[in-house]
Amino acid sequence: MTLKVAMAQVDMLVGDIHKNSQTVITKALKARDEGQARVIVFPELTLMGYPPEDLLLKPSLEQAIETALDAILDQVHDIYVILGYPRHVDGALFNCAGVLFNGVLIAEYNKQKLPNYRVFDDKRYFEAGNQALVVDIDGIRVGLSISEDIWHQEPCALAKEAGAQIIFNLNASPFHMEKVNVREALLHKRALEVNLPILYVNYMGAQDELVYEGGSFVVDHRGVKVFQAPWYKAGLYYLDLSAHSTITLRGENAYLIEPLAGTLSPNLSTESRLYQALVLGLRDYVEKNQFKGVLVALNTSLESLLTFIIAVDALGANRVKAALMLDEQTSKADSDTLVAISNKLKVMIEQVDIEPMMLAYQVMAPLEGKKKQSSGPKLKARIKTLTLMTMASSLGVMALSNANKSEMALGCTTLYGGMSGSFSVLKDIFKSQIFSLCQYRNSIKQIIPPDWVQDNSLDNDIIQLLGVQSLHDYQTLDQVLSLYIGQNLNLEEIAAQTQISRKNVCRILALVNASEFKRRQSPLGVRVTQASFGRDRRYPISNGWQLGE
Structure with a gap:
């Protein structure tokens, strides 16, 4: 049994929820009809664009997101759509990953680990989730996680305990030079810890000073990279997941999910x-x-x-x-x-x-x-x-x-x-x-x-x-x-x-x-390090700190 997955590296305009939802619809239908995909996975906060900052505080946000979700549910069928969006639940705002299929929002995951350092300020806006989500897609049990979750052991471990056979990680991870090889090493480590393959879908585009270079990739349960999408190129990138019958160490029948080797886009020089x-x-x-x-x-x-x-x-x-x-x-x-x-x-x-x-x-x-x-x-x-x-x-x-x-x-x-x-x-x-x-x-x-x-x-x-x-x-x-x-x-x-x-x-x-x-009076500029002048480095103008301290 195989499951074809489309990874959507998309460039959205922050705040244009209607246009972004139309992009989701267009990409999903293209993945279904041209790519013969059964699942399409979008990055973190796709409907809103990333990072939305204080647009998340707009009173009309809740209705705009619900309207967008209704449009996608109404127009997209016969393909599972997994995408990120902000959503209010009982008065609290969560960073969500929803699973949509044939007119139904069948499952929803809330991001557990909220970053609050450098350019990230998730805790200013969101409440943290505390539960794993595993959804059955054509017989394959998929665990969901969002961005920062993958940097911590607990969310992946919880997904594994809940029965996940593979983890889909939705990202909006901004580029900086120090991060070039860190992501691949991180997923290698996580995959080995839980003995599961991981699919990492990243945002592509730029927002004010931040740049998102795409480069979505997949590692197998041994942490070996088997697929690499291009950097700095928006598009749909396809991968087949194969389910094999196997016997566990305890003698139990089980399915092993194996990402089939696909394109490995060449690495870029510094x-x-x-x-x-x-x-x-x-x-x-x-x-x-x-x-x-x-x-x-x-x-x-x-x-x-x-x-x-x-x-x-x-x-x-x-x-x-x-x-x-x-x-x-x-x-x-x-x-x-x-x-x-x-x-x-x-x-x-x-x-x-x-x-x-x-x-x-x-x-x-x-x-x-x-x-x-x-x-x-x-x-x-x-x-x-x-x-x-x-x-x-x-x-x-x-x-x-x-x-x-x-x-x-x-x-x-x-x-x-x-x-x-x-x-x-x-x-x-x-x-x-x-x-x-x-x-x-x-x-x-x-x-x-x-x-x-x-x-x-x-x-x-x-x-x-x-x-x-x-x-x-x-x-x-x-x-x-x-x-x-x-x-x-x-x-x-x-x-x-x-x-x-x-x-x-x-x-x-x-x-x-x-x-x-x-x-402080200089113009905005492209951020390429994790200590850029701006939101990364917040140094007080008036201070008495001595250089030797």
Whole structure:
């Protein structure tokens, strides 16, 4: 006996319950009619989209969900639909997985483990379930679990005790680089603990700063991966489950459920995963907020060029505009190269001379001596941003910020200048990673001049800001920043691990702490680490914590 299962990697718009329910109906009918599937499994909170945040508090939510469920029950028959949604039960809100078949909601599971860390705040909205659910689907007993449940032993153990022969886990697990191999290792461990195969269905798409890369997969009862869906690609992916008669160690007749080996989509390189996450994050943000396109401030910095190329890859050349701000320091060779890059990508570029604006400001509010020396670059950055935002408004597009994580960490990018914009593609990308991402993109098709991607040494303005002569490259600087921001190590631990003097580490960390007020005013950006600036890292602006503590 075999059971064909369709895994639905879908990209939903948060809050559009009606449209999302229509997508469920369309996908279910396609899986039934074209894929000959008996079961289709959707991710966590499919009807609502993920993460819904305070939309879950809307008074009209309850009726909207009931209406959506009624529509699915009415229009989809002869295929089991397993999907996630929020639902009120006796006044409490639960994160549910429902099993729908032939007009009947035959079973409903409530998520047991509610995450309340980093970007997750389930406990703000949901009550926790406390019971397993096992449902018989054509003779195969399926245990359900939702996302965080799989990270704990108890839900899987309860499902096993209730008679489950396989576990379906519905997910909306956001991407970050540290999680790349963790999920597979986790399911290997869980499958061995309960001696059951596990089917893991993940969300695909982006929502504000979060990216969901898909990559649904299946492990057998030995924890061996037997199926891997593609990453960063929405669609329906099919797997056959085979039920074999066997004898248990106690001599009892039983059925062993074996996922038949299917497609194993190839693993992606670190740079490929990261690059595709940035492309998807930007594309979905633009599409879901209905922007016509984007405008990039083009200059010779690698972060500007990388942002520009990602925008073209995400949206197409016809939806990307480039602005080249010219001043007295812009060489003809550099401007010619940037125009050539823009032409290679088939993007229209507009050159704007900002020198008249600089001179006009000098007349209105003259800067002299040391004040001119220190404030001049910031003024230039703010004039460029004013020009960028004004152009974006007139074109009806979204302005992109070129700021990266290294500069934002240190506060060396100008507030209301280089760090401004409506969205920051590289907000969670360290400068040393920008070099590797540029090299990766050039390996597909050379766009950036190779000699521009070779020098990993610190910019002069950062050297002056740090006042540290012993640091020469971004790799070293970013190691310190990563240990402090990503791993939350203290001053002494970082100095010991990096072999950088305590004084120099102290200077770097002090700059990070002092710049929190700037980061709070920065635009939203794609999250690719578990310690991004935003909901992951909530550092108080006003505080008396000492670096050595």
